[in-house]
Amino acid sequence: MATPASTNDGSAGTLSPWALIGRRFAHHRLAVASLYLLAVLYALALGAEFFAPYPRQWRDLTRAYCPPQLPQFSLRHGLHVPAMRAFVDPLTFKKSYIEDEGAPVKLGFFVKGAPYVFWGLLTWDRHFFGVKNTAAQRPDGRPVTFYFLGADKYGEDIFSRLIYGSRISLSVGLVSIAVTFLLGVTIGGISGYVGGATDTFIQRGIEVINAFPQIPLWLAFGAVLPADWSPLSTYFAITLVLSLLGWTGLARVVRGKILSLREEDYATAARLLGASHTRILFRHLLPGFASHIIVVLTMSVPAMILGETSLSFLQLGLRPPIVSWGVMLQDCLSIQTVENYPWLLMPVVMIVLTVLCFNFLGDGLRDAADPYSTR
Amino acid sequence: MNEPGAIPAAAPLLSVRGLCKHFPVLSRGFRRPSSEWVKAVDNVNFDIAQGETLGLVGESGCGKTTTARCALRAIDPTAGEVFFRLPDGRVVDLARLSAGELKPVRRHVQMIFQDPVSSLNPRMTVRDIVGEPLVIHGLARGDELETRVAEVLARVGLKPEHRTRYPHAFSGGQRQRIGIARAIIMRPSLIVCDEATSALDVSVQAQVLDLLKELQREFRLTYLFVAHNLDVVRNFCDRVAVMRKGRIVELAPTPQIFAAPQHAYTRILLSAVPSPDPDVKMNFNVGEELAKLDAAE
Numbered sequence: 001m002a003t004p005a006s007t008n009d010g011s012a013g014t015l016s017p018w019a020l021i022g023r024r025f026a027h028h029r030l031a032v033a034s035l036y037l038l039a040v041l042y043a044l045a046l047g048a049e050f051f052a053p054y055p056r057q058w059r060d061l062t063r064a065y066c067p068p069q070l071p072q073f074s075l076r077h078g079l080h081v082p083a084m085r086a087f088v089d090p091l092t093f094k095k096s097y098i099e100d101e102g103a104p105v106k107l108g109f110f111v112k113g114a115p116y117v118f119w120g121l122l123t124w125d126r127h128f129f130g131v132k133n134t135a136a137q138r139p140d141g142r143p144v145t146f147y148f149l150g151a152d153k154y155g156e157d158i159f160s161r162l163i164y165g166s167r168i169s170l171s172v173g174l175v176s177i178a179v180t181f182l183l184g185v186t187i188g189g190i191s192g193y194v195g196g197a198t199d200t201f202i203q204r205g206i207e208v209i210n211a212f213p214q215i216p217l218w219l220a221f222g223a224v225l226p227a228d229w230s231p232l233s234t235y236f237a238i239t240l241v242l243s244l245l246g247w248t249g250l251a252r253v254v255r256g257k258i259l260s261l262r263e264e265d266y267a268t269a270a271r272l273l274g275a276s277h278t279r280i281l282f283r284h285l286l287p288g289f290a291s292h293i294i295v296v297l298t299m300s301v302p303a304m305i306l307g308e309t310s311l312s313f314l315q316l317g318l319r320p321p322i323v324s325w326g327v328m329l330q331d332c333l334s335i336q337t338v339e340n341y342p343w344l345l346m347p348v349v350m351i352v353l354t355v356l357c358f359n360f361l362g363d364g365l366r367d368a369a370d371p372y373s374t375r
Numbered sequence: 376m377n378e379p380g381a382i383p384a385a386a387p388l389l390s391v392r393g394l395c396k397h398f399p400v401l402s403r404g405f406r407r408p409s410s411e412w413v414k415a416v417d418n419v420n421f422d423i424a425q426g427e428t429l430g431l432v433g434e435s436g437c438g439k440t441t442t443a444r445c446a447l448r449a450i451d452p453t454a455g456e457v458f459f460r461l462p463d464g465r466v467v468d469l470a471r472l473s474a475g476e477l478k479p480v481r482r483h484v485q486m487i488f489q490d491p492v493s494s495l496n497p498r499m500t501v502r503d504i505v506g507e508p509l510v511i512h513g514l515a516r517g518d519e520l521e522t523r524v525a526e527v528l529a530r531v532g533l534k535p536e537h538r539t540r541y542p543h544a545f546s547g548g549q550r551q552r553i554g555i556a557r558a559i560i561m562r563p564s565l566i567v568c569d570e571a572t573s574a575l576d577v578s579v580q581a582q583v584l585d586l587l588k589e590l591q592r593e594f595r596l597t598y599l600f601v602a603h604n605l606d607v608v609r610n611f612c613d614r615v616a617v618m619r620k621g622r623i624v625e626l627a628p629t630p631q632i633f634a635a636p637q638h639a640y641t642r643i644l645l646s647a648v649p650s651p652d653p654d655v656k657m658n659f660n661v662g663e664e665l666a667k668l669d670a671a672e
Binding site: 264265266268269270271272273274275279284287288 | 447449477478479481482484485486488489490493494495496497498499507508511512554557
């Protein structure tokens with residue numbers, strides 16, 4: 001394929017394969033947009049304390065199930081939301097809120113709020129977005145509240161919890177992917193490179209693992225996890241469970257690629273030069289399909305995120321007080337709750353968004369993966 | 376040269392004795408026991424003297440490439456010995472060396488491949504490809520590596536600025552030159568050319584053969600030249616071994632092979648070569664004659 005740069009004599013052939021992949025990836029608009037959106041999501045997760053209007057443990061029990069409040073703008077009040085007044089239906093005892101036109105809650109950017117320690121390094125009290133005048137009080141003497149995406153049954157801010165939860169939900173994919181990568185490339189690499197009986201043994205093992213019914217296996221793992229483990233240990237146990245089942249797909253891709261590439265003359269040439277097995281595997285064979293590995297890994301992040309969500313939703317994985325999207329969805333187990341307070345389903349929107357982004361990104365990477373193919 | 380097929384007077388650089396490579400024929404079924412064997416190389420013997428070019432010819436599937444690859448230990452032979460004389464005078468049996476012992480010997484034995492596309496790693500720059508032998512054997516690094524790569528590229532007729540490019544930016548002939556540069560950068564004594572020119576078109580073939588001849592004179596190289604093109608062999612080789620069904624049927628100095636072939640198979644092979652002279656009749660009955668030869672055995 002003659003691109004303008006490659007017909008130019010001076011720069012002919014000087015683009016590395018990775019540069020070519022980058023160029024082709026840039027043509028896939030949806031994938032590029034997904035990449036940016038994912039970058040935003042991960043940035044939010046990294047700076048959760050700053051971006052979340054409220055700290056993780058904050059709650060106002062008197063404001064349970066407060067509906068989402070969309071910020072409004074007026075010249076008199078600036079950015080604000082109307083104050084809410086709780087109202088209990090005398091017949092059904094359903095708690096609902098009505099707007100109180102009296103004193104609006106003023107909002108602002110970079111407002112002073114609850115102090116936090118950022119990544120154990122610096123203490124700060126600024127939040128990206130939130131209530132401007134935290135000293136302002138409601139008629140009942142409590143500080144004014146602002147629920148951007150509504151409140152749950154404990155009066156916790158769903159928007160803040162979504163941001164804190166993304167820390168777990170988005171990283172669980174990456175951590176599992178790291179384990180999957182290690183297991184898949186090592187086992188698949190050995191299987192393809194050594195071949196023979198070793199290969200047969202590993203392939204049959206993979207088939208046995210794939211034949212396991214997943215949900216009962218998760219149930220078993222969930223039952224095995226001790227209830228008194230720290231949140232961190234549970235988190236790592238969950239990632240390990242997810243990746244112990246997820247590495248087989250990558251192992252197969254790696255094995256197949258190595259089986260075909262090791263017969264290439266350049267692999268023989270390297271052997272005849274006296275190159276070690278490690279050198280042949282990592283310098284000659286792996287770079288030939290590194291892009292495919294990246295694609296497979298990207299495509300399997302959604303499975304990991306969904307896996308965590310399902311496990312937590314079924315109350316087999318993470319448990320409160322850990323905040324993750326799956327844990328948040330535990331509130332949606334009853335249809336009445338969902339019908340009355342649909343904003344509790346916000347984590348679903350985030351999960352769908354993230355999974356779609358990863359799928360588009362994987363699509364774009366797959367199209368860009370082979371820089372020498374024509375389109 | 377001395378007696379046809381005899382061991383050259385001086386101690387040979389490479390001496391192949393009773394080389395065999397048998398592949399199992401797997402039968403059907405779950406356990407797939409192998410009851411039969413394909414004798415791809417069957418009791419092959421030959422010697423190559425220092426500075427000599429030995430041609431290995433024969434029809435497709437006769438075992439030329441397998442012989443060459445066994446001699447280099449690219450594949451493990453089933454039986455036989457491959458004695459190779461190192462520059463310091465020691466003689467080693469390539470067929471018996473362990474992987475660790477083999478590595479230092481690899482410096483002195485190199486190979487040029489038939490397919491210039493698949494023999495160069497598409498993910499590596501020319502600098503990395505050509506300089507890799509020096510890196511593997513720890514012979515040069517940094518600036519010295521860079522200079523030696525530039526030198527050897529210039530020697531095979533490429534430009535030093537080609538170093539940063541990837542193989543896909545080169546033509547077939549240029550790629551073969553890169554392969555040659557990789558083979559000679561460690562100054563080996565023996566180079567196995569496995570159909571090194573058969574993937575190139577005729578004019579480029581001639582250039583590459585000229586280059587190989589120049590390099591032979593300059594570095595006192597010894598070639599084992601596997602080919603099926605008899606015209607190339609006639610011009611390039613000192614002696615020719617004719618292979619058929621895994622065995623060498625005739626081994627003689629080149630002029631003798633072409634002027635007075637002894638073996639029936641050699642005569643059939645030669646008669647199948649089209650001649651530019653319109654008065655020379657071409658043999659169209661090769662298949663028939665080969666069948667007769669098979670029946671006679």
